[in-house]
Amino acid sequence: MPVDRPDALPAARRPHRLSGGLPGLLAPGATTDPYRLRLYRLLRTDHPLGYDPALGAWLLSRYADVALALTDPRFTGYPHDGAPRGRAPVPLGLCRGSLVCGPLTVPWSTAAPAVERTASVLARRIAGRDRADLVADFCRWLPAGAAAAAAGLARPDLGALPRDVRHRHALGGAGDCTGTTALREHALASFLANMLDDPDLLAAATAGEVGGDGSGTLLGRAWAETLRRDPPVQIVLRRTRTEVAVSGGTLPADAPVACLIGAAGRDPARFAAPDRFDPLRSDADPLLIGPAGCPAALLGRLEAEHGLRALLTAMPGIRWADGFRPVAGGLLTRGPRALLVRPS
Numbered sequence: 001m002p003v004d005r006p007d008a009l010p011a012a013r014r015p016h017r018l019s020g021g022l023p024g025l026l027a028p029g030a031t032t033d034p035y036r037l038r039l040y041r042l043l044r045t046d047h048p049l050g051y052d053p054a055l056g057a058w059l060l061s062r063y064a065d066v067a068l069a070l071t072d073p074r075f076t077g078y079p080h081d082g083a084p085r086g087r088a089p090v091p092l093g094l095c096r097g098s099l100v101c102g103p104l105t106v107p108w109s110t111a112a113p114a115v116e117r118t119a120s121v122l123a124r125r126i127a128g129r130d131r132a133d134l135v136a137d138f139c140r141w142l143p144a145g146a147a148a149a150a151a152g153l154a155r156p157d158l159g160a161l162p163r164d165v166r167h168r169h170a171l172g173g174a175g176d177c178t179g180t181t182a183l184r185e186h187a188l189a190s191f192l193a194n195m196l197d198d199p200d201l202l203a204a205a206t207a208g209e210v211g212g213d214g215s216g217t218l219l220g221r222a223w224a225e226t227l228r229r230d231p232p233v234q235i236v237l238r239r240t241r242t243e244v245a246v247s248g249g250t251l252p253a254d255a256p257v258a259c260l261i262g263a264a265g266r267d268p269a270r271f272a273a274p275d276r277f278d279p280l281r282s283d284a285d286p287l288l289i290g291p292a293g294c295p296a297a298l299l300g301r302l303e304a305e306h307g308l309r310a311l312l313t314a315m316p317g318i319r320w321a322d323g324f325r326p327v328a329g330g331l332l333t334r335g336p337r338a339l340l341v342r343p344s
Contacts, residue, residue: 022050025059025258031331034234035275040263049248057237057256063271065246066264067287069238069257078239078256092236092261093227093290094183094300111146115302118145119310127314127343131321134339138311139189142303143181184300186232186335191304192311193326193336194226194277196318201279205308221279223304228288229277234262234334261288262334315343 023042024030034040043050043061051058060066069075070092119142126132195202205218236259244251251257265288266274272283290297311318320326321340328336 022047022052024054025052026054032329034262034331040260040266043260044263044267047248049246052258055258057258058251059258059260060246061260061263062247063264063267063269066259066261068246069259070236070287074241074244075238075257076241078237092288093231093233094187094296095290095294111299112302112306115146116306116310118142119307123310123314129343132341132343134192134341135189135336138307139185139192142188142307143184143299146303147181183232183333184296184303186333187226187300188303188307189336189339190230190232190328191223191226192308193339194230195222195308196320196341218279219305219308220301221284223301224284224289225277225279225281228265228285230328230334231261231265231288232333232335234330235259235332236261264288317344318342
């Protein structure tokens with residue numbers, strides 16, 4: 001059932017080096033695929049602490065160091081965030097740490113049907129085609145359409161929602177966490193790519209009953225594994241409040257720190273076979289998912305669950321288009337550029 005995708009395995013190419021041998025985070029090609037450049041791997045093994053002048057921050061790439069920066073009160077937001085200091089993790093994953101972010105005020109009984117209804121409408125539009133791009137035709141519309149439906153538009157005109165308007169639809173009045181849909185688009189696309197890559201996993205995940213909030217089911221595990229292996233947010237910025245010792249040395253006080261979430265989530269010192277997509281792994285870690293109860297995280301999981309089910313209901317024979325392989329791109333935020341499928 002675990003999946004190793006060819007595009008996830010780093011190629012032999014090596015990144016450009018800065019003075020002292022530190023690989024540059026913004027080196028040519030890194031924004032396209034830091035995994036293939038071996039950038040993250042090289043940082044973890046040879047340069048667990050180094051200063052990147054182009055980014056203007058110290059780089060942390062090992063899981064233990066990143067986890068420390070995300071939870072230790074000696075770190076604070078940069079330039080600011082709404083995260084509590086101490087044991088609670090900072091905004092991560094789909095949570096952006098809005099100061100006005102609060103619990104999901106739209107009841108689950110309202111939000112879930114809105115997501116399900118919107119996903120079904122979008123899936124049926126695609127079903128009759130010979131070929132479709134799920135990123136352009138599904139992932140970019142489901143978060144905004146679901147938000148509009150839950151806000152009271154029983155039948156939102158998705159085609160009339162331009163890009164800037166779609167990003168302003170908030171679900172349940174929870175502020176910026178749900179108002180910006182781009183991260184949920186990336187996460188949904190990565191989730192669908194991982195699931196469609198393995199027919200056995202796809203069948204197993206959709207055969208079981210998914211109730212409540214979806215946590216603990218195979219679909220819930222697959223969603224969490226996607227956020228670990230293919231996080232939509234690759235870098236979280238922090239600032240030290242005092243000197244802090246990490247595995248590669250000592251961070252100075254009042255220093256910007258770039259937590260490389262994409263590197264930490266694939267640290268072999270923390271995760272077995274870290275490049276492998278394995279929803280059943282025994283070493284799953286909720287830290288990389290983000291704060292529990294964040295409305296954006298809850299909605300993202302709803303969109304993944306109901307989106308996948310809607311696609312399989314409308315297109316039970318859906319598969320990759322001939323010769324297509326999903327390829328992700330981006331460094332600060334990341335997700336597949338396209339998901340070309342044959343609906344039947």
